[in-house]
Amino acid sequence: MCASRFMGLVDFQSTSSSLCTIKSSASSYHRPCCHSFQRTQWRVTCMASTVQVKVTGDSFIRPHLLKLSPYQPILPFEVFEALGSMKFPFVYPDPESRRLRAALAQDSGLESEYILAGCGADELIDLIMRCVLDPDDKVVDCPPTFTMYEFDAAVNGALVVKVPRKSDFSLDVELIAEVVEQEKPKCIFLTSPNNPDGSIISDEALLKILDLPILVVLDEAYIEFSGIESRMQWVKKHENLIVLRTFSKRAGMFIV
């Protein structure tokens, strides 16, 4: 057993755990040896240049992710029937979702080159953050609103600057402008109609925010229930605008 080659004192408390040896200098790194031990306390003597590290699955996870409260999922819906009826389930689907984007272009009137298909708005929110944010970058959130923006920002190591909505749930555009000037956030997530209150962001407010040096992500998950038109077409005019739409509310298809 390689423990006999070590010098120094290391205490390990373990329930059937693995111990690996790692030498401190890269040039003298030697092949790790691993052993399984039953619940016991270990006092191991090791050589000066050798440290012992207890490796658990969690040790690989970024520390700030370990601090997040776990997401509480609902039970998944039955999808096996649909999957079972797929013609070529063993072939990777088109990564560019060309047929779907062509259909969406027809439905929305916006050309397909402006459209990116994702696995629900949730995935797109996360993808946007991963593309845009470096750790410690700032994101503006306007609560009360959909909580995934805050959650995904935490997952992506970003800082959330909250600009609460006014008592009538409208956006505090002046405060948003101040925050953008002072905190230099990279992006802002806006929801219209808003979850939970259903309030709509006016053209005037949206145009003022689009004039700021910030990426604006406008989440229109509930637009079909509002009686107003989507701002999808606005992306042609405003380079800093992304509009999110989803089938999950419009068609009750939470898996698309």
Ligand SMILES: Cc1ncc(COP(=O)(O)O)c(C=O)c1O
């Ligand atoms: C405002 C808002 N955006 C996005 C989503 C998530 O959409 P999807 O089901 O497409 O991931 C929700 C879900 O509740 C939502 O309320």
